[in-house]
Amino acid sequence: MEYSEKQRQIMDVALALFADHGYHKTSIRDIARAAEVNVAMVSYYFGSKDKLLEAIFIHRFGTMREILRDIIYEKTHSPIEKVEKFIDIFIDMLVQHQLFHRLMMRESSVIKEGPLFDMIYELKTTNRRLVEKAVKNGQRLGVFRKDVDVFFMSSVLIGSVNQNLANHRYEMEHTQWTVEEKEVAKKKRINALRKHLKRMFIAYLTFDEGQ
Amino acid sequence: MEYSEKQRQIMDVALALFADHGYHKTSIRDIARAAEVNVAMVSYYFGSKDKLLEAIFIHRFGTMREILRDIIYEKTHSPIEKVEKFIDIFIDMLVQHQLFHRLMMRESSVIKEGPLFDMIYELKTTNRRLVEKAVKNGQRLGVFRKDVDVFFMSSVLIGSVNQNLANHRYEMEHTQWTVEEKEVAKKKRINALRKHLKRMFIAYLTFDEGQ
DNA sequence: GTTTAAATTAAACGTTTGTTTAGTTTTGCA
């Protein structure tokens, strides 16, 4: 699906507003005002508010799917490196698509059917399969423990990153730092997240209970 | 604050609807219909829809604060037991207050000031302080590693549990199991969550990088 | 330059929203 510059502008502005204030709290007039277009343009281009959301989902979902696809073809050496690489790419993806990720996380608890449901479901399933693949590889080579819960791991991965970023946003609201200072703090936070998430996963995967 | 049976009924029904469909998607008429009261009763008892949400928050928040307070007085032996006990109580709390937890999680990304913000902030802070306390105790006794990120751990704890429960709900939507079967599956899932979360945290806290 | 389609606009549409009003019923107490 190809979009004109104006269409993309509407989609980008809508995504930001949806992520910041929620889908239902954001009115078409809010979007039109922020995107500096007439209210009728949303219906004209996308048909309806629901369809606009769907268009945003389809667009962003496509690029996220590509990123996850690329993980499969990643060629690294050891199982541990594979897990670390996976965590890196995963965090990169969520940070790069922050707004969409927040929107999806927020609305996924309410969307119970339809194309959006199917997309979210596929994303979750793909994510779990990739974790499973990385884990099984390490198990085959005798590096990882056998009784690892893949459902658990994939939810820890996405849940931890999500919660960490959300908490960080929360904390930033309380500071009066400049944009630059916030940017630095964010990078620091994400790096700490990477480090500890890797360490925790490797520990969980290789930990010998007996010791 | 004391509430009559009818007031509690409205609050309970509203909480369920808010959690299931989101605050803004749920209309006062939806609440009135489900609670089998007149639409005017919400305004009559609570003043406004916002105030109703606030009343629900204050009510539930109070009991959650008590649960967290009790954790401090928990007397257990080893640092590892302390961490395990903490995870158990924490999961119990989130499961027991599932609906409220979902509502709070959903709206916390949108609430940026006011009494609700302050409550959520306190809950997050308390949670982090408790994790910190349990960790420091283990560090003092030489059982836990020194370079542990408490911000990271608390976000992993709440994020993982939240994501796990959300995923489980998501998966249940796809099955056609009976209510009993779903209840059994849920208990199983929660037990698995307990087990792996404990294992992962202990591994993270005690893991020796060098080995 | 004229024609035709696309883009854009202001205004209006019908609904739904949260809330209020004005009136009725129920309750608790003297």
Next chain:
DNA sequence: TGCAAAACTAAACAAACGTTTAATTTAAAC
């Protein structure tokens, strides 16, 4: 029983919502 306060109701309210209409401007093609 009588009465005042509380509980409850149906109806109406203005505002905001998503969407449509009808008219106008812009752009492209011939």
